[in-house]
Amino acid sequence: MKKTTLHNIRRKIYAPRTFLPNDRSEISDGPFRSIRHTSPVSINWHITSECSTDCKYCYLGRRKTKLLPFSRIQSLINEMSELDVFSIDLLGGDVLLYHNLVELLDMISECNFLPINLSTKSFLSKEKALQLKKFSNIIWELQFSIDTDDDQIAEYLVGIPDYTQRIFSSISNAIEVGLRVAAKSVITPYNVFTIPRLYRKLKNIGVSEIRLAAYSRSGFHHSDDLFLNDNCYKWLEEKVGE
Ligand code: SF4
Numbered sequence: 001m002k003k004t005t006l007h008n009i010r011r012k013i014y015a016p017r018t019f020l021p022n023d024r025s026e027i028s029d030g031p032f033r034s035i036r037h038t039s040p041v042s043i044n045w046h047i048t049s050e051c052s053t054d055c056k057y058c059y060l061g062r063r064k065t066k067l068l069p070f071s072r073i074q075s076l077i078n079e080m081s082e083l084d085v086f087s088i089d090l091l092g093g094d095v096l097l098y099h100n101l102v103e104l105l106d107m108i109s110e111c112n113f114l115p116i117n118l119s120t121k122s123f124l125s126k127e128k129a130l131q132l133k134k135f136s137n138i139i140w141e142l143q144f145s146i147d148t149d150d151d152q153i154a155e156y157l158v159g160i161p162d163y164t165q166r167i168f169s170s171i172s173n174a175i176e177v178g179l180r181v182a183a184k185s186v187i188t189p190y191n192v193f194t195i196p197r198l199y200r201k202l203k204n205i206g207v208s209e210i211r212l213a214a215y216s217r218s219g220f221h222h223s224d225d226l227f228l229n230d231n232c233y234k235w236l237e238e239k240v241g242e
Pocket of ligand 1: 052053057092093094121
Protein backbone atom coordinates (compact mmCIF):
# COMPACT_ATOMS: atom_id res chain seq x y z
CA MET A 1 0.00 0.00 0.00
CA LYS A 2 1.29 3.42 -0.84
CA LYS A 3 2.42 5.27 2.27
CA THR A 4 0.63 8.58 2.94
CA THR A 5 3.08 11.43 3.14
CA LEU A 6 2.61 15.15 3.06
CA HIS A 7 3.60 15.05 -0.59
CA ASN A 8 0.99 12.64 -1.90
CA ILE A 9 -2.12 13.76 0.01
CA ARG A 10 -4.60 14.78 -2.70
CA ARG A 11 -5.36 18.45 -2.68
CA LYS A 12 -8.45 20.27 -3.80
CA ILE A 13 -7.76 23.69 -5.17
CA TYR A 14 -10.35 26.45 -4.91
CA ALA A 15 -10.22 29.65 -6.88
CA PRO A 16 -10.69 32.55 -4.42
CA ARG A 17 -12.89 34.38 -6.95
CA THR A 18 -15.56 31.66 -6.55
CA PHE A 19 -16.32 33.10 -3.14
CA LEU A 20 -16.46 36.75 -4.17
CA PRO A 21 -19.48 38.68 -5.37
CA ASN A 22 -19.23 40.14 -8.88
CA ASP A 23 -20.15 43.58 -7.81
CA ARG A 24 -19.05 45.31 -4.59
CA SER A 25 -22.56 46.71 -4.08
CA GLU A 26 -23.74 43.13 -3.52
CA ILE A 27 -21.77 43.17 -0.26
CA SER A 28 -23.69 46.04 1.26
CA ASP A 29 -27.07 45.74 -0.47
CA GLY A 30 -27.31 42.38 -2.20
CA PRO A 31 -27.53 38.72 -1.16
CA PHE A 32 -24.15 38.81 0.60
CA ARG A 33 -25.37 41.35 3.10
CA SER A 34 -26.72 38.83 5.56
CA ILE A 35 -23.61 36.62 5.51
CA ARG A 36 -20.95 39.30 5.64
CA HIS A 37 -19.86 40.39 9.09
CA THR A 38 -19.85 44.07 9.70
CA SER A 39 -17.10 43.74 12.30
CA PRO A 40 -14.16 41.33 12.83
CA VAL A 41 -14.90 37.92 14.33
CA SER A 42 -11.49 37.71 15.95
CA ILE A 43 -8.56 40.02 16.49
CA ASN A 44 -4.85 39.14 16.44
CA TRP A 45 -3.29 41.62 18.79
CA HIS A 46 0.46 42.16 18.93
CA ILE A 47 0.47 43.32 22.51
CA THR A 48 4.22 43.54 23.19
CA SER A 49 7.57 43.03 21.46
CA GLU A 50 9.32 42.32 24.73
CA CYS A 51 10.97 38.95 24.96
CA SER A 52 13.60 37.15 27.04
CA THR A 53 15.51 35.37 24.27
CA ASP A 54 17.34 36.18 21.09
CA CYS A 55 16.39 33.36 18.72
CA LYS A 56 18.46 32.70 15.60
CA TYR A 57 15.24 32.24 13.65
CA CYS A 58 13.32 35.18 15.15
CA TYR A 59 10.49 36.16 12.83
CA LEU A 60 10.03 39.55 14.42
CA GLY A 61 11.73 42.83 13.56
CA ARG A 62 12.20 43.60 17.25
CA ARG A 63 12.69 47.19 18.24
CA LYS A 64 11.72 49.38 21.15
CA THR A 65 8.19 50.59 20.55
CA LYS A 66 6.00 52.87 22.53
CA LEU A 67 3.16 50.80 23.95
CA LEU A 68 -0.40 52.03 24.01
CA PRO A 69 -1.38 53.35 27.43
CA PHE A 70 -3.45 50.79 29.29
CA SER A 71 -6.43 53.17 29.39
CA ARG A 72 -6.48 53.04 25.56
CA ILE A 73 -6.25 49.26 25.62
CA GLN A 74 -9.21 49.16 27.98
CA SER A 75 -11.30 51.32 25.69
CA LEU A 76 -10.33 49.17 22.67
CA ILE A 77 -11.40 46.00 24.47
CA ASN A 78 -14.73 47.58 25.40
CA GLU A 79 -15.19 48.59 21.78
CA MET A 80 -14.40 45.05 20.58
CA SER A 81 -16.91 43.66 23.03
CA GLU A 82 -19.60 46.06 21.85
CA LEU A 83 -18.88 45.04 18.24
CA ASP A 84 -19.39 41.35 19.17
CA VAL A 85 -15.83 40.28 18.45
CA PHE A 86 -15.63 36.63 19.58
CA SER A 87 -11.98 36.25 20.43
CA ILE A 88 -8.75 38.14 20.93
CA ASP A 89 -5.47 36.39 20.21
CA LEU A 90 -2.64 37.90 22.22
CA LEU A 91 0.68 37.80 20.39
CA GLY A 92 4.24 38.98 20.99
CA GLY A 93 7.19 39.00 21.55
CA ASP A 94 6.41 37.20 24.75
CA VAL A 95 2.91 37.87 26.02
CA LEU A 96 3.76 36.73 29.56
CA LEU A 97 6.19 39.66 29.81
CA TYR A 98 3.51 42.23 29.10
CA HIS A 99 3.47 44.40 32.23
CA ASN A 100 -0.33 44.77 32.45
CA LEU A 101 -1.05 41.11 31.68
CA VAL A 102 -3.18 40.43 34.77
CA GLU A 103 -5.35 43.51 34.20
CA LEU A 104 -5.65 42.60 30.53
CA LEU A 105 -6.73 39.02 31.32
CA ASP A 106 -9.21 40.42 33.82
CA MET A 107 -10.85 42.49 31.12
CA ILE A 108 -10.87 39.69 28.56
CA SER A 109 -12.51 37.48 31.15
CA GLU A 110 -15.10 40.09 32.12
CA CYS A 111 -16.06 40.67 28.49
CA ASN A 112 -16.60 36.92 27.92
CA PHE A 113 -14.34 36.53 24.91
CA LEU A 114 -13.54 32.96 23.87
CA PRO A 115 -10.65 31.22 25.69
CA ILE A 116 -7.18 31.99 24.40
CA ASN A 117 -3.82 30.28 24.00
CA LEU A 118 -0.75 32.01 25.37
CA SER A 119 2.71 31.29 24.08
CA THR A 120 5.96 31.93 25.92
CA LYS A 121 9.71 31.39 26.11
CA SER A 122 10.15 33.02 29.50
CA PHE A 123 10.54 31.49 32.94
CA LEU A 124 7.26 30.81 34.73
CA SER A 125 7.60 30.80 38.50
CA LYS A 126 5.15 28.88 40.69
CA GLU A 127 3.65 32.23 41.83
CA LYS A 128 3.06 33.39 38.29
CA ALA A 129 1.63 29.99 37.34
CA LEU A 130 -0.85 30.30 40.23
CA GLN A 131 -1.73 33.78 39.06
CA LEU A 132 -2.50 32.45 35.56
CA LYS A 133 -4.47 29.54 36.99
CA LYS A 134 -7.00 32.09 38.30
CA PHE A 135 -7.79 32.77 34.64
CA SER A 136 -8.29 29.16 33.62
CA ASN A 137 -11.77 30.12 32.39
CA ILE A 138 -10.12 32.08 29.57
CA ILE A 139 -6.65 30.55 29.23
CA TRP A 140 -7.28 27.39 27.27
CA GLU A 141 -3.61 26.49 26.96
CA LEU A 142 -0.14 27.71 27.74
CA GLN A 143 2.40 26.88 25.04
CA PHE A 144 6.12 26.75 25.82
CA SER A 145 8.63 26.95 23.00
CA ILE A 146 11.45 24.49 23.44
CA ASP A 147 13.56 23.22 20.54
CA THR A 148 15.88 20.77 22.25
CA ASP A 149 16.80 19.20 25.59
CA ASP A 150 20.48 19.91 24.95
CA ASP A 151 21.64 23.06 26.75
CA GLN A 152 24.46 23.92 24.35
CA ILE A 153 22.29 23.62 21.26
CA ALA A 154 19.53 25.58 22.99
CA GLU A 155 21.97 28.34 23.88
CA TYR A 156 23.09 28.49 20.26
CA LEU A 157 19.49 28.68 18.99
CA VAL A 158 17.88 31.00 21.52
CA GLY A 159 20.93 32.96 22.63
CA ILE A 160 20.75 32.52 26.41
CA PRO A 161 22.29 29.96 28.82
CA ASP A 162 20.36 27.37 30.89
CA TYR A 163 17.34 27.69 28.64
CA THR A 164 16.23 24.05 28.68
CA GLN A 165 16.45 23.85 32.46
CA ARG A 166 14.39 27.02 32.82
CA ILE A 167 11.69 25.84 30.44
CA PHE A 168 11.45 22.36 31.94
CA SER A 169 10.99 23.98 35.40
CA SER A 170 8.40 26.37 33.96
CA ILE A 171 6.49 23.49 32.39
CA SER A 172 6.51 21.60 35.70
CA ASN A 173 5.25 24.67 37.56
CA ALA A 174 2.43 25.14 35.05
CA ILE A 175 1.40 21.49 35.13
CA GLU A 176 1.58 21.38 38.92
CA VAL A 177 -1.00 24.15 39.28
CA GLY A 178 -3.27 22.45 36.74
CA LEU A 179 -2.76 24.51 33.59
CA ARG A 180 -3.05 22.75 30.25
CA VAL A 181 0.42 22.82 28.70
CA ALA A 182 1.55 22.43 25.10
CA ALA A 183 5.04 22.66 23.64
CA LYS A 184 6.32 23.82 20.30
CA SER A 185 9.65 23.03 18.69
CA VAL A 186 11.13 24.71 15.65
CA ILE A 187 13.23 22.09 13.89
CA THR A 188 16.53 23.01 12.25
CA PRO A 189 19.55 20.86 11.33
CA TYR A 190 21.08 21.92 14.68
CA ASN A 191 18.43 20.33 16.90
CA VAL A 192 16.75 17.74 14.68
CA PHE A 193 18.65 14.79 16.19
CA THR A 194 17.44 15.69 19.69
CA ILE A 195 13.74 15.94 18.74
CA PRO A 196 12.62 12.33 19.42
CA ARG A 197 14.31 12.42 22.84
CA LEU A 198 12.79 15.81 23.63
CA TYR A 199 9.38 14.57 22.50
CA ARG A 200 9.51 11.61 24.88
CA LYS A 201 10.66 13.77 27.82
CA LEU A 202 7.86 16.27 27.28
CA LYS A 203 5.26 13.49 27.01
CA ASN A 204 6.57 11.89 30.21
CA ILE A 205 6.16 15.05 32.26
CA GLY A 206 2.57 15.53 31.12
CA VAL A 207 2.66 17.99 28.22
CA SER A 208 -0.70 17.58 26.45
CA GLU A 209 0.34 18.43 22.93
CA ILE A 210 3.69 18.79 21.17
CA ARG A 211 3.83 20.77 17.94
CA LEU A 212 6.74 20.33 15.59
CA ALA A 213 7.41 22.94 12.94
CA ALA A 214 10.19 22.87 10.38
CA TYR A 215 12.10 26.13 10.23
CA SER A 216 10.72 28.43 7.56
CA ARG A 217 12.00 31.68 6.16
CA SER A 218 11.15 34.76 8.14
CA GLY A 219 11.44 38.34 7.10
CA PHE A 220 14.03 39.47 9.60
CA HIS A 221 16.62 36.88 10.64
CA HIS A 222 16.75 34.36 7.85
CA SER A 223 19.78 32.13 7.38
CA ASP A 224 19.86 29.26 4.83
CA ASP A 225 21.65 26.90 7.22
CA LEU A 226 18.47 26.72 9.34
CA PHE A 227 16.51 24.95 6.59
CA LEU A 228 16.05 21.20 7.07
CA ASN A 229 17.61 19.13 4.29
CA ASP A 230 16.31 15.83 2.84
CA ASN A 231 18.45 13.73 5.18
CA CYS A 232 16.99 15.47 8.22
CA TYR A 233 13.43 14.85 7.00
CA LYS A 234 14.18 11.19 6.23
CA TRP A 235 15.81 10.60 9.60
CA LEU A 236 12.99 12.32 11.48
CA GLU A 237 10.26 10.48 9.60
CA GLU A 238 11.88 7.14 10.48
CA LYS A 239 12.37 8.03 14.14
CA VAL A 240 8.92 9.52 14.68
CA GLY A 241 7.39 6.42 13.08
CA GLU A 242 9.16 4.10 15.57
S1 SF4 B 1 11.21 34.19 17.99
FE1 SF4 B 1 12.41 34.22 19.88
S2 SF4 B 1 13.49 36.18 19.88
FE2 SF4 B 1 11.83 36.34 18.38
S3 SF4 B 1 10.12 37.22 19.51
FE3 SF4 B 1 9.87 35.00 19.58
S4 SF4 B 1 10.86 34.38 21.47
FE4 SF4 B 1 11.58 36.45 21.01
